[in-house]
Amino acid sequence: MKKIILTLLCVGVLGSFAIAAQKDETSERQLAEKIGVGFNPSVLRLPVLSARYWLTDLAGIEGFLGFRIDDNYANKNRYMVGGKFLYVIKSYKKLNIFSNTSLALYRGKRTFGIIAVGLGVEWFVLDDLSLSTEAGLSFSMGSGGTNSVGTNVENIPKISIKYYL
Numbered sequence: 001m002k003k004i005i006l007t008l009l010c011v012g013v014l015g016s017f018a019i020a021a022q023k024d025e026t027s028e029r030q031l032a033e034k035i036g037v038g039f040n041p042s043v044l045r046l047p048v049l050s051a052r053y054w055l056t057d058l059a060g061i062e063g064f065l066g067f068r069i070d071d072n073y074a075n076k077n078r079y080m081v082g083g084k085f086l087y088v089i090k091s092y093k094k095l096n097i098f099s100n101t102s103l104a105l106y107r108g109k110r111t112f113g114i115i116a117v118g119l120g121v122e123w124f125v126l127d128d129l130s131l132s133t134e135a136g137l138s139f140s141m142g143s144g145g146t147n148s149v150g151t152n153v154e155n156i157p158k159i160s161i162k163y164y165l
Helices: 004-022
Strands: 033-045 046-052 059-066 077-092 095-107 111-125 131-142 147-153 160-164
Touching: 046 077, 046 160, 077 111
Parallel strands: none
Antiparallel strands: 033 046, 033 160, 046 059, 059 077, 077 095, 095 111, 111 131, 131 147, 131 160
8 A cells, every 4th residue: 555655655656756847948938936726616526716836837735635524424524635746748839748646535425635746737728827627546554454455536617727927
């Protein structure tokens, strides 16, 4: 179990750097030190608020928080908190293709942690407004010894939106 988790993390982070090392040093879009705040419509059927900060033109981090408080016990209150590392693989004037590695904790009827690696596309509709979607592989480990490996499609066909301050 620990080997699978470490393997997914290493492949995601090292793969991001290996692919990005082939990238030309100049980026079409200047993202360094920009902050994007936004909304992801559905992660595990839970709306998520997020904030993305670009450390450089190629590397960024994102934190996200989602919750649903329900007075109906059958639905149970749900929470999700997590973070993500992003690395731009290819940059165009209005489009970035990036790799990501995510860690998240979900609590609802069950509690579990999620590790995900994947690719994403961010399209800048306006200079400060972007739409994005992501897909990849995920590993989740839950309470009671329930673990799963599968595909991770965060927003397809739904799109997340970010406004850059």
